[in-house]
Amino acid sequence: MTLETLEMPLSERAYRIRKNALQMGEVQGQGYVGQALGVADVLSVAYFHALNFRPEDPKWEQRDRFLLSIGHYAIALYAVLIEAGVIPQEELETYGSDDSRLPMSGMATYTPGMEITGGSLGHGLGIAVGMCLGLKQKGSQSFVYNLLSDGELNEGSTWEAALSASHWGLNNLIALVDVNDQQADGASSSVLGVEPLVDKWAAFGWHVQRVNGNDLSALVAAFDTARALTDARPRMIICDTLMGKGVPFLETREKNHFIRVDPEEWQLALRELYKGEAA
């Protein structure tokens, strides 16, 4: 990373990630924009504070791996990969179009910087377990991050992986759960309750932190703690986020799992985002 990129405040990064996501949403008129806005702070800290990577070489062997198992959040990851320079800015407007490298659901075979195909939920943490075992086998110092969602925790395969990660003492695994209490059929808490999350993951043998996922300094502290721990436990950071964060009329929209925004609203959303950033 260059000095210049290091010096840009994380809040500015988060703002630009949100802006990228809104602009991609405008291209298609729809998308998982609420999630992208909600998780932008987590991604800002992950990519511009925690991760060791080379934008010009997404397959660099010494990189930290970032696995997006929630393929639906692709728009959020594209937004940060564009901001990080892994994907050229001009590809933003191809989002979701035919022959684009940025399909609406995240796929490793399409997009540089996309480590796994994640549209079928519950794959990420298990693949992370295999990668962590492989990295240890190679004597690598890299971390594997896996961003999950609270809805994804419905999938039993995730819990097989959770068992395994602590069994193998995978201290090179840092999992993140975006808890926004929204999934396809409504509030996650009403579809299939997953709380108490801290107790669950702790009982599975993980080191657990729970933070406000829209509080940058809390996130920085949590990532720093997770990386600095010395014990042989996988690390979990549960991030409570607000869907639509940064655009007040989207934060309060009732049906915000998959957002359809009227054409004139996209510019309004961008203006509100800018207003919030300037304030």
Next chain:
Amino acid sequence: MNDAIKIPAKPRLTTSAMIASLATEGQRTKPAPFGHALAELAETRRDIVGMTADLGKYTDLHIFAKAHPERYFQMGMAEQLLIMAAAGMAKEGFMPFATTYAVFAARRAYDFLCLAVAEENLNVKVVCALPGLTTGYGPSHQATDDLAIFRAMPNLTIVDPCDALDIEQAVPAIAAHNGPVYMRLLRGNVPLVLDEYNYKFELGKAKLLRDGGDALIISSGFMTMRALETADILRADSVDVGVLHVPTIKPLDEETIIREASRNGRMVIVAENHSVIGGLGEAVASLLMRSGVRPAAFHQIALPDAFLDAGALPTLHDRYGISAEMMSTRVKSWL
């Protein structure tokens, strides 16, 4: 007085034991051909890792585990995790051989093999014991549908070896292939028959083991062994049966199958250890129809479209028509 009472000797009961040997009495066998072949290959291929879902001992992977403990990963009774973790290992440059039972790989871990492994064409070899009807444990353990399930998966190579020789030669061959492979496994003391046929396993190649003018049996897996026995039985009746062994189900060796099925207008019989639906039989039938090949007749020897009974393996093989005796009777009836 007591002398008059004869207690009849209890008849010896047959067994539905999970692991039943396919070998008939006196048949030559080799122990754990997969485990030994993998352990040997791993001497030179440092990227090979062995992974299992609580079935190391039952998939012969324990031989590898003993030889290379640092490259053996016990993933627990969690088949979804097994396949996901194998994908992760492959992404880090390793070549995992992941083992479980065929039912669990095909039915339980399908989504993970499809999207985490096959979609990215990762170098994962899934090697599964108890294919088709090789256990008397009933439908929970009988993978009579695995070929039907897996044939539609893009990028996946499917191998169904016949005997110990086939298995030990298939291991380095599938390792040399860059991409996902599903291999059906015969474990334990595995019959050895193909060494008498100047045979060598080649991935993607069908092999004509014996020629015959009256009928051609196209077969895979241990049914090739049964086909060879059937040909021997029928020779005594002056019926001349050829046997074409197809150890690679996908991609199919279309050229050889078309060539052999086109010869002499002889009857074609496909014999497989799998449901009559969706396996080698339907693959060959479709190929012949598409290619305009019209044999004198076409028959399938396969397991019925049903959940099969529990019981002793020889009983079940007779019941479902895949023993050599039953096969030869049926083939004769079709001539």
